[in-house]
Amino acid sequence: MKTLLATVVLLLATSCPGDDMQKYLSDTQGMVRQGHYPEALERHLWFHDHALEHEPSMYGVRLSFALSYWKSLADVYPPALTALTETRNRKEQTLLDHQGNTALFHDVVALNQTLGEDDRTVALFEKIDQDRPNMARQFWTVAKDAVIAAKRYDLAGKHIGNPSREFIKVKAMYDRNTALYDDPRMDGDQFKVFNENNLVEESLKLIEVALALDDIPAAKDVQKKALAVVQDYRLRDAIPAAEEPD
Secondary structure: OOHHHHHHHHHHHHHHOOHHHHHHHHHHHHHHHHOHHHHHHHHHHHHHHHHHHHOOOEEEHHHHHHHHHHHHHHHHOHHHHHHHHHHHHHHHHHHHOOOOOOOHHHHHHHHHHHHOOOOHHHHHHHHHHHOHHHHHHHHHHHHOOOOOOOOOOOHHHHHOOHHHHHHHHHHHHHHHHHOOOOOOOOOHHHHHHHHHHHHHHHHHHHHHHHHHHOOOOHHHEEEEEHOOOOHHHHHHHOOOOOOOOO
Protein backbone atom coordinates (compact mmCIF):
# COMPACT_ATOMS: atom_id res chain seq x y z
CA MET A 1 0.00 0.00 0.00
CA LYS A 2 2.94 2.44 0.56
CA THR A 3 3.90 2.65 -3.12
CA LEU A 4 0.29 3.04 -4.18
CA LEU A 5 -0.23 5.82 -1.65
CA ALA A 6 3.00 7.50 -2.72
CA THR A 7 1.68 7.51 -6.28
CA VAL A 8 -1.58 9.07 -5.18
CA VAL A 9 0.18 11.72 -3.10
CA LEU A 10 2.61 12.65 -5.86
CA LEU A 11 0.10 12.77 -8.68
CA LEU A 12 -2.64 14.57 -6.78
CA ALA A 13 -0.33 17.02 -5.09
CA THR A 14 1.16 18.08 -8.40
CA SER A 15 -2.04 18.12 -10.45
CA CYS A 16 -4.39 19.85 -7.99
CA PRO A 17 -3.54 22.87 -5.87
CA GLY A 18 -5.49 22.17 -2.69
CA ASP A 19 -4.25 25.53 -1.40
CA ASP A 20 -6.81 26.12 1.36
CA MET A 21 -6.49 22.72 3.01
CA GLN A 22 -2.73 22.69 2.58
CA LYS A 23 -2.57 26.04 4.36
CA TYR A 24 -4.87 24.71 7.07
CA LEU A 25 -2.48 21.81 7.62
CA SER A 26 0.56 24.09 7.60
CA ASP A 27 -1.09 26.42 10.10
CA THR A 28 -1.81 23.42 12.31
CA GLN A 29 1.86 22.53 12.25
CA GLY A 30 2.63 26.06 13.26
CA MET A 31 0.40 25.68 16.29
CA VAL A 32 2.28 22.54 17.29
CA ARG A 33 5.59 24.36 17.07
CA GLN A 34 4.17 27.08 19.29
CA GLY A 35 3.02 24.54 21.85
CA HIS A 36 -0.71 25.01 21.26
CA TYR A 37 -1.33 21.27 21.47
CA PRO A 38 -5.09 21.09 22.28
CA GLU A 39 -5.94 23.48 19.45
CA ALA A 40 -3.71 21.57 17.05
CA LEU A 41 -5.38 18.29 17.97
CA GLU A 42 -8.82 19.73 17.28
CA ARG A 43 -7.60 20.86 13.89
CA HIS A 44 -6.14 17.44 13.08
CA LEU A 45 -9.45 15.81 13.94
CA TRP A 46 -11.34 18.30 11.78
CA PHE A 47 -8.92 17.86 8.88
CA HIS A 48 -9.21 14.07 8.98
CA ASP A 49 -13.01 14.21 9.01
CA HIS A 50 -13.68 17.13 6.66
CA ALA A 51 -10.70 18.01 4.44
CA LEU A 52 -12.00 16.01 1.47
CA GLU A 53 -15.29 17.86 1.56
CA HIS A 54 -13.34 21.01 0.67
CA GLU A 55 -10.46 19.60 -1.37
CA PRO A 56 -10.89 16.05 -2.75
CA SER A 57 -7.34 16.36 -4.11
CA MET A 58 -6.05 16.04 -0.53
CA TYR A 59 -6.92 12.32 -0.44
CA GLY A 60 -3.30 11.20 -0.47
CA VAL A 61 -2.01 13.96 1.80
CA ARG A 62 -4.74 13.20 4.33
CA LEU A 63 -3.55 9.59 4.67
CA SER A 64 0.17 10.30 4.63
CA PHE A 65 1.61 13.64 5.66
CA ALA A 66 -1.40 14.68 7.74
CA LEU A 67 -1.32 11.45 9.75
CA SER A 68 2.44 11.68 10.24
CA TYR A 69 2.00 15.22 11.57
CA TRP A 70 -0.75 13.98 13.88
CA LYS A 71 1.54 11.22 15.13
CA SER A 72 4.31 13.75 15.75
CA LEU A 73 1.89 15.68 17.94
CA ALA A 74 0.93 12.42 19.67
CA ASP A 75 4.58 11.81 20.53
CA VAL A 76 4.60 14.91 22.72
CA TYR A 77 0.91 15.21 23.65
CA PRO A 78 -0.71 11.94 24.86
CA PRO A 79 -4.33 13.03 24.20
CA ALA A 80 -3.44 13.18 20.51
CA LEU A 81 -2.35 9.52 20.62
CA THR A 82 -5.61 8.62 22.36
CA ALA A 83 -7.58 10.43 19.67
CA LEU A 84 -5.57 8.77 16.90
CA THR A 85 -6.14 5.32 18.39
CA GLU A 86 -9.83 5.93 19.04
CA THR A 87 -10.31 7.14 15.48
CA ARG A 88 -8.74 3.93 14.19
CA ASN A 89 -10.80 1.77 16.57
CA ARG A 90 -14.06 3.44 15.59
CA LYS A 91 -13.45 2.98 11.89
CA GLU A 92 -12.22 -0.56 12.37
CA GLN A 93 -15.39 -1.45 14.27
CA THR A 94 -17.55 0.00 11.50
CA LEU A 95 -15.89 -2.40 9.06
CA LEU A 96 -16.31 -5.31 11.48
CA ASP A 97 -19.99 -4.40 11.68
CA HIS A 98 -20.23 -5.08 7.93
CA GLN A 99 -20.41 -1.41 7.00
CA GLY A 100 -18.07 0.92 5.16
CA ASN A 101 -16.25 0.79 1.85
CA THR A 102 -12.76 0.74 0.37
CA ALA A 103 -12.12 4.35 1.36
CA LEU A 104 -12.88 3.53 4.99
CA PHE A 105 -10.64 0.46 4.84
CA HIS A 106 -7.89 2.65 3.39
CA ASP A 107 -8.32 4.99 6.36
CA VAL A 108 -7.85 2.10 8.79
CA VAL A 109 -4.81 0.76 6.95
CA ALA A 110 -3.16 4.21 6.97
CA LEU A 111 -3.98 4.71 10.65
CA ASN A 112 -2.54 1.31 11.51
CA GLN A 113 0.61 2.12 9.57
CA THR A 114 0.91 5.44 11.42
CA LEU A 115 0.50 3.68 14.76
CA GLY A 116 2.96 0.93 13.83
CA GLU A 117 0.23 -1.70 14.07
CA ASP A 118 0.11 -3.26 10.62
CA ASP A 119 -0.71 -6.58 12.28
CA ARG A 120 -4.19 -5.20 12.92
CA THR A 121 -4.59 -4.57 9.20
CA VAL A 122 -3.78 -8.22 8.49
CA ALA A 123 -6.16 -9.45 11.20
CA LEU A 124 -8.95 -7.18 9.95
CA PHE A 125 -8.45 -8.20 6.34
CA GLU A 126 -8.46 -11.88 7.29
CA LYS A 127 -11.72 -11.43 9.19
CA ILE A 128 -13.33 -9.63 6.27
CA ASP A 129 -12.03 -12.31 3.92
CA GLN A 130 -13.70 -14.97 6.04
CA ASP A 131 -17.01 -13.15 6.40
CA ARG A 132 -17.29 -11.21 3.13
CA PRO A 133 -14.89 -12.56 0.52
CA ASN A 134 -16.32 -10.33 -2.21
CA MET A 135 -15.57 -7.26 -0.11
CA ALA A 136 -12.10 -8.56 0.67
CA ARG A 137 -11.37 -8.75 -3.04
CA GLN A 138 -12.20 -5.04 -3.29
CA PHE A 139 -9.90 -4.28 -0.36
CA TRP A 140 -6.96 -6.40 -1.52
CA THR A 141 -4.99 -3.68 -3.31
CA VAL A 142 -4.97 -1.62 -0.10
CA ALA A 143 -4.22 -4.56 2.20
CA LYS A 144 -1.56 -6.34 0.16
CA ASP A 145 1.55 -4.56 1.46
CA ALA A 146 0.74 -5.40 5.09
CA VAL A 147 -0.31 -8.95 4.21
CA ILE A 148 2.85 -9.72 2.23
CA ALA A 149 5.09 -8.03 4.82
CA ALA A 150 3.52 -10.31 7.43
CA LYS A 151 4.35 -13.29 5.18
CA ARG A 152 0.71 -14.34 5.05
CA TYR A 153 1.26 -16.02 1.73
CA ASP A 154 -1.94 -18.01 2.11
CA LEU A 155 -3.97 -14.81 1.92
CA ALA A 156 -1.69 -13.26 -0.68
CA GLY A 157 -1.79 -16.29 -2.94
CA LYS A 158 -5.57 -16.40 -2.74
CA HIS A 159 -6.00 -12.80 -3.82
CA ILE A 160 -3.13 -12.49 -6.26
CA GLY A 161 -4.10 -15.67 -8.04
CA ASN A 162 -1.81 -15.85 -11.05
CA PRO A 163 1.29 -13.66 -10.45
CA SER A 164 1.94 -13.38 -14.18
CA ARG A 165 -1.55 -12.05 -14.76
CA GLU A 166 -1.17 -9.68 -11.81
CA PHE A 167 2.02 -8.31 -13.38
CA ILE A 168 -0.11 -7.05 -16.28
CA LYS A 169 -1.72 -4.59 -13.83
CA VAL A 170 1.69 -3.52 -12.52
CA LYS A 171 2.92 -2.90 -16.05
CA ALA A 172 -0.26 -1.01 -16.95
CA MET A 173 0.30 1.38 -14.03
CA TYR A 174 3.91 1.84 -15.13
CA ASP A 175 2.78 2.66 -18.67
CA ARG A 176 0.20 5.18 -17.44
CA ASN A 177 2.86 6.92 -15.39
CA THR A 178 5.35 7.06 -18.27
CA ALA A 179 2.82 9.20 -20.12
CA LEU A 180 3.36 11.84 -17.43
CA TYR A 181 7.12 12.16 -17.91
CA ASP A 182 6.75 15.22 -20.16
CA ASP A 183 4.07 16.82 -17.99
CA PRO A 184 5.54 20.17 -16.84
CA ARG A 185 3.82 19.73 -13.47
CA MET A 186 5.96 16.68 -12.78
CA ASP A 187 9.64 16.52 -11.99
CA GLY A 188 10.47 14.38 -15.00
CA ASP A 189 13.68 12.73 -13.82
CA GLN A 190 12.53 12.24 -10.26
CA PHE A 191 9.17 10.87 -11.32
CA LYS A 192 10.84 8.49 -13.77
CA VAL A 193 12.98 7.10 -10.94
CA PHE A 194 9.89 6.76 -8.76
CA ASN A 195 7.93 5.01 -11.50
CA GLU A 196 10.69 2.51 -12.25
CA ASN A 197 11.24 1.79 -8.58
CA ASN A 198 7.53 1.22 -8.10
CA LEU A 199 7.48 -1.35 -10.90
CA VAL A 200 10.48 -3.11 -9.36
CA GLU A 201 8.99 -3.19 -5.87
CA GLU A 202 5.59 -4.41 -7.02
CA SER A 203 7.24 -7.09 -9.16
CA LEU A 204 9.38 -8.22 -6.22
CA LYS A 205 6.25 -8.73 -4.15
CA LEU A 206 4.77 -10.96 -6.84
CA ILE A 207 8.01 -12.93 -7.09
CA GLU A 208 8.16 -13.30 -3.31
CA VAL A 209 4.64 -14.70 -3.14
CA ALA A 210 5.18 -17.01 -6.10
CA LEU A 211 8.38 -18.42 -4.54
CA ALA A 212 6.67 -18.88 -1.18
CA LEU A 213 3.93 -20.88 -2.90
CA ASP A 214 6.50 -22.92 -4.86
CA ASP A 215 5.32 -21.50 -8.16
CA ILE A 216 8.79 -21.17 -9.65
CA PRO A 217 7.62 -20.76 -13.27
CA ALA A 218 5.43 -17.80 -12.30
CA ALA A 219 8.26 -16.21 -10.33
CA LYS A 220 10.62 -16.51 -13.29
CA ASP A 221 7.99 -15.20 -15.69
CA VAL A 222 7.42 -12.07 -13.60
CA GLN A 223 11.17 -11.60 -13.24
CA LYS A 224 11.72 -11.88 -16.99
CA LYS A 225 8.91 -9.48 -17.88
CA ALA A 226 9.97 -6.93 -15.26
CA LEU A 227 13.61 -7.04 -16.37
CA ALA A 228 12.46 -6.40 -19.93
CA VAL A 229 11.17 -3.06 -18.67
CA VAL A 230 13.71 -2.08 -16.00
CA GLN A 231 17.19 -3.53 -15.56
CA ASP A 232 17.57 -3.60 -11.78
CA TYR A 233 19.85 -5.76 -9.64
CA ARG A 234 17.02 -6.44 -7.19
CA LEU A 235 15.08 -8.17 -9.92
CA ARG A 236 18.10 -10.09 -11.13
CA ASP A 237 18.80 -11.34 -7.59
CA ALA A 238 15.17 -11.99 -6.68
CA ILE A 239 15.26 -15.72 -7.37
CA PRO A 240 17.81 -17.73 -5.35
CA ALA A 241 20.41 -19.60 -7.37
CA ALA A 242 19.00 -22.90 -6.13
CA GLU A 243 15.82 -22.14 -8.03
CA GLU A 244 17.61 -21.29 -11.28
CA PRO A 245 17.86 -23.86 -14.06
CA ASP A 246 21.14 -25.76 -14.34
